[in-house]
Amino acid sequence: MKETEVASKTPQNESFNCDQCNSCFKTKVLYERHKLYQEKLTEHFSCQLCGRTFRENFRLMRHMISHSTEKPFACPICKKQFKRKYEVTKHDRTVHQGKKYSIHKNYKCTLCPKAFTHTAALKDHQYVHSGQKSHVCDICSASFTSKSGLAGHIKVLHEGFKRPQESCQCELCGKNFETRQGYASHMKITHGDARPTCHICGKKVCSKEFLVVHMNMHTGEKPFSCDYCEKAFAAKKYLKIHVRNHTGESPFKCSFCPKVFKQRSALTGHCKSRHPGLKPS
The missing domain is CATH 3.30.160 (Double Stranded RNA Binding Domain)
Known part of the structure; x- marks a missing residue:
């Protein structure tokens, strides 16, 4: 050939x-x-505790730290402990050095002053102005303006995900409590004036832990970060209220009408204006 x-x-x-x-x-x-x-x-890597999925295994490993109660990294100055090493550096810069991190939010909304760090967050935000809820739950047909809101709804309401609750011990008498509310009540009633006092404004708080949270108000530190967006808060209770905007959770129900609310104060105001003279059951 x-x-x-x-x-x-x-x-x-x-x-x-x-x-x-x-x-x-x-x-x-x-x-x-x-x-x-x-x-x-x-290929996806799924968290066995909350169901979140990741494309890279190292991102899953990094996410698993959020479920752990261990805090192996301590600040060398004030001994405050953190889950991640970079949190110690951030804490040192903001608290002990008085520096602040600058977050560049280059993607600005044309309808309001808000700005975001990436286009996906801006796109989800714009549904707030249009009223469009394009993210629909396959289980109960509830709709949400953002993908993160739908994910939080499924995780909390349909998968029953709850963050593990830490027990509290009184550092003055050693008594243990199952909830932080019981601990706070004990500190207020039993120890009274033994409560820690802020050296800046003189305010008394119910525990050393709450004093640390209170000091965040003075230093500007916001150690409690939202898992759904880039926002951070000085106190855990403010984060808890904020997360309800993502999950759609409204735990406070009116006893006299079908309305529900994300905050107790909103329920109280509703009852005073809409149902005056009636006492909730």
């Missing part, structure tokens, strides 16, 4: 097409490399 005949049987313009994204490659090596990349994109 002649060399010209062999050459004619060798494909000169052969191409390899991806059946998933219609990309075209000149060589099989490039095609196989592309297929491996596509498989990696579709």
